[in-house]
Amino acid sequence: MPGIYFGRDGKRRMIHGRTIFWFKRDLRTDDNTGLLNAVRDSGEVLPLYVLEESILGKYTDGGKRLGFFIDALLNLEAELRALGSYLLVLRGKAEEIIPALVNSHKIEAVYTNRAYGFSGVKRDLGVEHQCRLLGVAFRKYDDTFLVPPHEIDQRKVFTPFYNIWQGRKKNAPLDAPPRISSPHLQASPVETMTRDLARAENRYWPAGFPVTRLRDFNFSDYGMTRDFPYLDGTSRLSPYLRFGLVSVRRVYEAAVSASPEPGPYIPELAWREFWYHIMHYFPETRGLEFQEKRRNIKWINSENWYDAWREGRTGYPIVDAGMRQLKEEGWMHNRLRMITASFLTKDLITDWRWGDRHFSEHLVDYDETVDIGNWQWSASCGADPQPFRIFNPTLQSQNYDPECLYIKKYIPELQAVEPEKIHNPLTYKLPYHRPIVNHYEMRNLAHEAYSGGRIDDGYISQIKKDTGLP
Numbered sequence: 008m009p010g011i012y013f014g015r016d017g018k019r020r021m022i023h024g025r026t027i028f029w030f031k032r033d034l035r036t037d038d039n040t041g042l043l044n045a046v047r048d049s050g051e052v053l054p055l056y057v058l059e060e061s062i063l064g065k066y067t068d069g070g071k072r073l074g075f076f077i078d079a080l081l082n083l084e085a086e087l088r089a090l091g092s093y094l095l096v097l098r099g100k101a102e103e104i105i106p107a108l109v110n111s112h113k114i115e116a117v118y119t120n121r122a123y124g125f126s127g128v129k130r131d132l133g134v135e136h137q138c139r140l141l142g143v144a145f146r147k148y149d150d151t152f153l154v155p156p157h158e159i160d161q162r163k164v165f166t167p168f169y170n171i172w173q174g175r176k177k178n179a180p181l182d183a184p185p186r187i188s189s190p191h192l193q194a195s196p197v198e199t200m201t202r203d204l205a206r207a208e209n210r211y212w213p214a215g216f217p218v219t220r221l222r223d224f225n226f227s228d229y230g231m232t233r234d235f236p237y238l239d240g241t242s243r244l245s246p247y248l249r250f251g252l253v254s255v256r257r258v259y260e261a262a263v264s265a266s267p268e269p270g271p272y273i274p275e276l277a278w279r280e281f282w283y284h285i286m287h288y289f290p291e292t293r294g295l296e297f298q299e300k301r302r303n304i305k306w307i308n309s310e311n312w313y314d315a316w317r318e319g320r321t322g323y324p325i326v327d328a329g330m331r332q333l334k335e336e337g338w339m340h341n342r343l344r345m346i347t348a349s350f351l352t353k354d355l356i357t358d359w360r361w362g363d364r365h366f367s368e369h370l371v372d373y374d375e376t377v378d379i380g381n382w383q384w385s386a387s388c389g390a391d392p393q394p395f396r397i398f399n400p401t402l403q404s405q406n407y408d409p410e411c412l413y414i415k416k417y418i419p420e421l422q423a424v425e426p427e428k429i430h431n432p433l434t435y436k437l438p439y440h441r442p443i444v445n446h447y448e449m450r451n452l453a454h455e456a457y458s459g460g461r462i463d464d465g466y467i468s469q470i471k472k473d474t475g476l477p
């Protein structure tokens with residue numbers, strides 16, 4: 008039976024006989040705030056993951072994200088077994104499964120880490136409501152961020168947000184509990200529960216990667232390496248942060264000890280939190296441009312151009328290499344995300360929502376809030392407005408991949424071509440797709456489209472005719 012106890016620290020503490028710990032975007036036992044609290048407060052903890060069909064529906068990427076996600080569950084299962092427990096994976100709706108377990112297994116409390124994404128918040132509220140009806144405690148903890156989005160007063164621009172964020176105390180990471188006592192239960196292995204799911208082999212994102220990466224990654228050189236996609240110059244931790252295989256506190260600790268604040272890496276962690284901050288205060292921007300003046304851009308939205316962009320055959324090698332990396336690895340280097348996003352929204356004058364949709368289908372690290380924030384930023388319609396900027400693919404290619412090492416990796420048909428020619432597809436005829444648009448013409452058109460000007464339909468038809476696309 009639950010009761011009130013006094014811990015050694017003298018603080019009042021509720022002790023539960025048996026608790027569910029509900030894993031969500033925190034697939035780890037190390038430094039997991041909610042799990043540690045559940046273990047501390049309970050006689051027994053039942054570790055649960057609810058595999059909802061609505062979550063699975065998002066894995067339409069040919070199985071790459073699903074492959075990674077199932078490996079993450081297997082990894083969590085192994086961690087829990089090493090602590091004397093198991094992982095109970097059930098398929099269905101959390102709002103139905105959790106109350107049923109509460110009833111059938113004499114559960115006294117449900118512990119979890121707080122969700123922040125749209126569907127996650129709704130799901131938390133639904134389960135909390137059910138728990139209340141059943142008279143069991145529902146406890147949720149802030150675990151996902153160094154500074155929870157609602158703890159900073161509304162800011163619309165990154166720098167003022169970051170100045171406050173930097174000044175806030177960050178919790179130190181905590182080790183996994185030494186042991187977890189769990190009720191005796193026949194839990195089917197993750198392998199059995201996920202056997203029918205069409206996953207692809209997880210070739211690029213091994214679940215154990217953060218352990219070695221945090222030890223070996225050169226955080227001190229990050230400022231010099233981060234922009235060059237042919238180098239292994241960024242941490243590649245985004246899928247692990249997204250699914251919580253590593254805690255942000257561990258990453259912060261490793262980065263700070265390598266290169267004290269405000270090293271160039273730390274602001275990147277704050278950007279992740281900034282987009283959640285924006286979505287917390289301006290939830291309408293999930294589907295609407297943050298900047299009201301940019302809510303009526305006259306997008307061209309050509310399906311053919313969109314297909315060429317998605318399939319990496321725009322004829323601009325730097326753009327196509329990025330899109331092919333995405334297709335192959337389920338991930339794209341940040342510089343390329345910016346280049347390809349600028350190309351879609353400014354050179355092809357295509358709605359940023361179309362770009363978000365494609366990324367949602369392919370990125371292993373896809374995070375709706377972060378993706379929307381970045382797409383709007385790239386499309387010059389989001390928070391933290393920058394001067395209206397259109398990336399020139401030739402300059403981007405020359406500056407960030409001068410020897411075309413990155414490009415040639417993903418576009419082997421250009422292997423024998425000199426870099427000078429690859430950088431300038433409008434000037435040289437490459438043994439490859441012709442550019443679908445002329446960057447310089449489209450740049451002028453984008454200025455018109457963005458300033459609310461009416462784009463002459465005849466002009467658009469002419470461009471489409473010139474480029475052979477209907």
Ligand SMILES: Cc1cc2nc3c(=O)[nH]c(=O)nc-3n(C[C@H](O)[C@H](O)[C@H](O)COP(=O)(O)OP(=O)(O)OC[C@H]3O[C@@H](n4cnc5c(N)ncnc54)[C@H](O)[C@@H]3O)c2cc1C
Pocket residue numbers: 233241242243244245246248249275276278279280282339340341342344345348366370372373374375377378379381382385
């Ligand atoms: C159009 C576009 C869409 C994007 N969509 C996503 C997405 O769906 N999910 C996602 O995690 N990131 C997204 N990003 C941000 C960024 O590109 C990736 O986080 C980064 O490339 C991941 O690689 P990394 O782990 O090596 O990053 P590092 O450079 O090593 O950075 C460390 C961590 O900081 C965070 N971070 C870095 N840059 C950003 C940023 N601009 N915004 C928010 N967080 C950042 C990530 O968690 C990242 O893992 C997007 C960027 C653009 C331009």
